[in-house]
Amino acid sequence: MAAQRKYPEDHFPHTFEIIILIMIFLAICHLCIEELAILLAWDSSTHRDLILGAFAFDLIFSLEFLGRTIVSLKEGRFLLYFPRQRGWIDFISSVPLAVLVSGPAIYLLFLSPDGQIEHLPQYMVLLKTAKAVRVTRALRLIRMLRIVGPVQYTESQMTNHHVATVATITVTTLIFSVFLLQLLPVSPVPGHAAYKSEVKHRLESYLADETRQKYEKPNATLFETAFPAIVYLKDSSGQVLYQRKESVPDWSPSVDLALSEGFTASLSYFQADANLALLILCLLAIILFLLVGYVLLYGRLFVQSVAEPVYMMDRGLRQWNYNLTIPEIKDRPQDEISKLANIYNRRWLPLKERIVAHYDRKKRDMEMGNSDHGHPMDSGKSVSLDELI
Incomplete structure (x- = not known):
């Protein structure tokens, strides 16, 4: 199997690795459809x-x-695979999702007789609490950089690893920052508890307004605009003061609110979940733009500034007939790679030309000696570096 691998960090034959990359793309599309x-x-x-x-x-x-x-x-390379080859991404975007989200969801789904949806609200609560785990699936986009990288930078595996590392740090920081933001008391996208508290507070303020009669039925249109997640509102005697015209999704979890002076209401969480779904879609779009930017912009800059000079020096040191001069980095002459390129151009290339010229001249002298005297010249004479310089 190792002989069929294209890259040293691969674990499976190249065809299977391509299939995994396709599955990653389909999983991201599936996540977008879920939201x-x-x-x-x-x-x-x-x-x-x-x-x-x-x-x-x-x-x-x-x-x-x-x-x-x-x-x-x-x-014997698990300690290399898990921390350095993004094995931890493979783990948190697979096993926790199966254990914490989709596995329990399947269990709840098959508990429902004849495919009823009575357990779907329970799954939506589970989905909300494990949303941060689900978002980690976006981290698997990092692995797709390997299929983009080698196409554009065929000779630069260093660029692929470097861009993937920087992208991993950025995307991971972004995802977990959004997750931590949701845990704050004041969050742009609150959880179910914070959303319930906020709606209840506004509803209490509305009912306590002195400009309205205590048991006056609110204007349905204005009330729905102000409280889109309220299914119904009842007074202390059980009389319905407001009933939502359109039904809320049957898979959305809901909760009863006990208000002051005996008022009760039913709150659906579909609006809070919709806001969170919109946040996830925006987050995925930002991650996609970041990855494209890293590959097309940062990756190209890294190739021109680092990978290309290193590649040219590598060939120049290994091949005697490779004498291309490394382009100077004029805008950053103090960079280490710029200093190294200048030394390579001004010292090694002229020295290599002298070495090649010396052995070419020596070869011609040997050929002339063989022709004149019938025996080779003494080839055991050593030439010092000072003589060549």
Whole structure:
């Protein structure tokens, strides 16, 4: 199997690695569709299909991580694979998703008799609490840099590793910063508890307004605009003061609110989940733009500034007939790579020309000696570096 690998860090044959990359792309598309299903309030049958798809992807990637772990353990490079070759990304974007999200979702789904959706609200709560784990699937986009990198920088594996490392740090920091932001008391996208508290506070303020009658029915249009997540509002006697015209998604979890003076209301979390889904879609778009920017802009700059000079020096040191001059980095002459390139151009290339010229002259003298005297010249004479310089 090792002979069929294209890159040293691969664990499987190249064809299988390409299939994994395709699966990563499909998983990201599936994640976007999942968020759109919440944002656009698609029906529950669509959500059931998406749950099955999510479990399939999580199972495939969990098996992939298990396979890479087994191969790396057999080859004695697990400690290299897990921390340095982004094995930890393979782990957190597969096993926790299967254990914490899609696995329990499948369990809840099959608890429902005849495909009923009575357990879907429980899954939506689970989905909300494990949202940070689900977003880590976006980290698998880092592995796709390997299919973009070698196409553009065929001779620069160093560029591929460097760009992937920088992108990993950036994307990981972005994802976990958004996750920590949701845990703050004041957050642009609050969780269920904060959303419930905020809506309840505004509803209490509305009911305590002295300009309205205590049991006056609110204007349905204005009330729905102000409180889109409220399903109904009842007074202390149980009389319905407001009833939402359009039904909320049946897969969305809801909670009853006990208000002052005996008022009660029903709050649906579909609006909070829709706001979070919009945040996830925006986050994925930002990550995609970052990765494209790293590959097309930063990667090209790294090649021109570092990888190309190193590549030219490597060939110039190994091949006697390679004498190209490294382009000078005029805008950053104090950079270490610029100093090294200047030394290579001004010292090594002239010295190499003298060495080649000396042995060419020596070869001609040997040929002339053979022709004149019938025997080779003494080739045991050593030439010092000072003589060549």
